[in-house]
Amino acid sequence: MIPAPFAYHAPQSLREALRLLRAHEGEARVVAGGMSLIPAMKLRLAQPEHLVDIGGLSELSGVRRTDDGGVAVGACVTYRRLETSRSARAAAPLLAETVAQVGDLQVRNRGTLGGSAAHADPAADAPAALLALDAALRATGGARPRVIPAARFFLDAYETALAPTEILTEILIPKQPPRTGAAYLKFANKASRFAIVGVAAALTLDRRGVCSRARVAVTGAGPRPVRASATERWLTGRQPSQTAIGEAAARASRGMEFIEDVHGSEEYREHLTRVITRRALEEAARRAGA
Amino acid sequence: MRQVTLTVNGRRRSAEVEDRDLLVDLLREKLRLTGTHVGCDTSQCGACTVLLNGAAVKSCAVFAAQAEGAKVTTIEGLAKPGGPLHPIQQAFHEEHGLQCGFCTPGMALTLHEFLRRNPDPADHEVRAALGGNMCRCTGYQNIVASALNAARKMRGTA
Numbered sequence: 399m400i401p402a403p404f405a406y407h408a409p410q411s412l413r414e415a416l417r418l419l420r421a422h423e424g425e426a427r428v429v430a431g432g433m434s435l436i437p438a439m440k441l442r443l444a445q446p447e448h449l450v451d452i453g454g455l456s457e458l459s460g461v462r463r464t465d466d467g468g469v470a471v472g473a474c475v476t477y478r479r480l481e482t483s484r485s486a487r488a489a490a491p492l493l494a495e496t497v498a499q500v501g502d503l504q505v506r507n508r509g510t511l512g513g514s515a516a517h518a519d520p521a522a523d524a525p526a527a528l529l530a531l532d533a534a535l536r537a538t539g540g541a542r543p544r545v546i547p548a549a550r551f552f553l554d555a556y557e558t559a560l561a562p563t564e565i566l567t568e569i570l571i572p573k574q575p576p577r578t579g580a581a582y583l584k585f586a587n588k589a590s591r592f593a594i595v596g597v598a599a600a601l602t603l604d605r606r607g608v609c610s611r612a613r614v615a616v617t618g619a620g621p622r623p624v625r626a627s628a629t630e631r632w633l634t635g636r637q638p639s640q641t642a643i644g645e646a647a648a649r650a651s652r653g654m655e656f657i658e659d660v661h662g663s664e665e666y667r668e669h670l671t672r673v674i675t676r677r678a679l680e681e682a683a684r685r686a687g688a
Numbered sequence: 689m690r691q692v693t694l695t696v697n698g699r700r701r702s703a704e705v706e707d708r709d710l711l712v713d714l715l716r717e718k719l720r721l722t723g724t725h726v727g728c729d730t731s732q733c734g735a736c737t738v739l740l741n742g743a744a745v746k747s748c749a750v751f752a753a754q755a756e757g758a759k760v761t762t763i764e765g766l767a768k769p770g771g772p773l774h775p776i777q778q779a780f781h782e783e784h785g786l787q788c789g790f791c792t793p794g795m796a797l798t799l800h801e802f803l804r805r806n807p808d809p810a811d812h813e814v815r816a817a818l819g820g821n822m823c824r825c826t827g828y829q830n831i832v833a834s835a836l837n838a839a840r841k842m843r844g845t846a
Contacts, residue, residue, distance in 0.1 A: 399729050406690075406707035406753045436749045437731050439708075449707075451754060478743070482805075502820025503798060504734060507743040508750070589732070591819070 401439035408451045412567065415452050416539045420563050422448040428565055429453065430474045431508035433501070434517045458512070458567055461486050467573035473512025473566045477524075478503070480511060490571045492580035492600060496527035499584060501591050512566045518622070520555045520657065521592035525623040527582055529615035530598035533571050539564040555621040575611065578602040579686025583678045584618070585670050587661055593618035594661050595670040597626075597650075599678040601638060603686045609633045612646075614675060619667045620655040628652040629675060638683035647676035694755050696721065697765025705752040712736045714752035715762060723763035723793050727822070734821035737794035738762050744801040746820070763793035766800070775841035776800060776834075785834030787825035795821050799835050807843050811836070 409415040419426050427446035429435050430453040438444040452458055458474040461483055469489035471480065477497040480486045487494040493511075500506055500514075500523050514524040515535060528535075528548040535546045540561050551559050560566060574580070584596030595618045602611035612630040617623040628649040636642045651671045656664040693702045696719060703718040715721045715738065724747060727735035731749035738747045739761035766774040773781065776796045786792045795818065802809070802817040809817070814835040815828070823831060 401708045403706070403708055406751060408753070408756070432749060432751075432754075433731070436751070440729070440748075449751075453754070502734070503802065503817055504737055504744050504746045504820045505731075507740075507745050507801075 399440040401436075402442055402445040404439075404446055405448050406451065407448060408454060410455075412452070412455055412457055412538070412565065415450050415455065415565060416563070418448065418450045419539060419565065422450075423562055426450050428516070430458075430510040430513040431476060432513075433505050433509040434513065434519060452565065453510070463489060464570065464572075469571045471511050471569045471571065473516075473568060474510045475512075477501075477506035477509050477511065477514075481506060489573075490531065492531060492582060492598060493524075493527050493571060495580075496523050496582040496598060499523055499582065499586070499591070511569055515551065515569065516558060516560060516566045518552055518554075518556050518558045519592070520621050520623070521587075521594070521596075521618040522623075523582065523584065523593055523596055523617065525552055526593075526596050526598035526615040526617035528569065528571075529623055529625055530580065530582075530600045530613040531571050531574070532613065533569055535566055536568040536570060537564045537566050545570065549625065552622045557622075574600065575602045577604070577686055578611075579682045579684065579688075581678050581681035581685060583674055583681065585674055595619045595667055595674050597671070597674045597678040599675070599682040601633070601679065601682045601686045601688075603638070603683075603688060607637055607688055609636055609638050609683075614650065614679070616650065616654065616671055616675070619651075619671045620657055624654060626650040626652075626654070626671075626675060629679075633679070638679065638686075638688045640680070643676060643679045643683065647672050647679055650675035690753060692752050692756050694757060695759045697761060703752075707751070707753055709752045710748055711738070711740075711750040711752050711755050711760070712747035714755070715747060715760070721762050721764050725790055725793060727790065727794075732820075732822070733791070734794045734798065735791050737797045737821065739797055739801060742801065742804075744798045761797065761800075763796060766796060774800075776803070776838040779838035779841060780831075780834045783830050783834040783837050785826070785830045786823075791821060791823045795823070795831060799838060803835070803839050803842055807839060809835070809839060 426448035580600035584593040725735040727733035
């Protein structure tokens with residue numbers, strides 16, 4: 399399969415990439431790993447006239463600890479690097495666990511965290527972890543550089559808060575409180591490994607073992623990844639016993655919108671949302687020391 | 689058209705490509721390295737896997753222009769011409785890890801990267817590593833046996 403013709407650009411700096419994006423506004427797409435965009439271009443589902451390749455920019459490819467003890471991941475850091483990097487695993491184990499479940503080895507060698515976020519595939523894994531970790535996404539190229547909370551970044555299927563001239567540069571993961579346990583579990587499409595439903599859960603316990611903070615995010619179920627806020631509210635202030643987790647998970651689908659496709663009906667996804675949420679919460683609670 | 693220069697199997701090569709040409713097209717059509725196969729052409733089957741700067745990638749999902757200046761290893765580069773087979777190739781031979789052989793080059797290159805990082809893998813780790821390489825003949829048992837055999841050879845314990 400042959401993509402429609404386009405002009406390929408390999409800028410040497412972020413500045414140059416932004417200039418190219420402005421010069422070809424509306425006709426250009428940013429590519430990093432290309433694991434979603436290139437297959438879409440081959441199918442001619444995407445036909446950009448200009449392709450701006452930021453994958454080689456070293457300024458977007460770093461992983462660093464932040465002053466608050468969190469971690470900042472460059473937009474072009476590959477899944478494989480996150481999966482194998484000791485510092486990323488130490489600072490954000492949930493993120494490493496999540497991206498290790500993306501696609502296959504070859505896809506993880508090319509695919510990037512920033513690409514996953516900016517592409518906003520409703521069945522992508524990483525966005526669930528970003529929501530559960532209260533991540534923020536740094537973008538530049540608009541009126542001024544800005545930092546967008548993950549909760550306000552994913553707007554709809556393949557639609558984010560990024561403007562056409564903006565480039566996502568960095569993903570900021572804050573330090574998680576002590577006694578936090580987290581897990582990402584998914585029911586995957588066997589062929590593509592995309593999530594039919596995926597749930598990232600992060601639970602923080604206080605000294606008495608009561609849940610003081612709960613973050614639960616669901617991907618794959620609906621048109622965009624969302625927090626399961628009814629579940630979070632139910633669990634906060636309770637001991638994460640099996641009963642409490644069951645009650646909390648039963649509330650996971652409240653207020654959520656579900657999609658229907660060849661992989662499952664709305665009802666099936668709603669059911670899976672509750673089941674996978676319960677399992678993710680059980681694992682997160684166990685890891686938090688409950 | 690643009691000129692792309694890269695190192696393929698240790699040799700510096702240049703070719704004229706269109707911006708929309710894929711790395712697999714460059715390898716097969718321009719450089720006549722036809723050991724890299726196109727199976728699904730939708731970046732799922734892994735038959736087109738090559739090493740790009742040491743990392744296993746699906747060359748049907750990388751543009752040739754993106755490989756400018758890169759080091760690429762294809763199945764033709766695993767063993768020296770006329771020399772002994774690479775331990776991974778030898779292991780596939782011994783364990784009958786192929787039937788039609790179409791998927792084998794991709795399998796070998798994925799395993800090349802995997803075994804470098806994980807020289808003594810468990811059965812299930814091999815299966816996970818090969819998740820992006822489809823085989824429609826063997827049922828995978830002998831491929832996994834080949835991988836474990838190759839790992840033993842490369843550790844010097846076989």
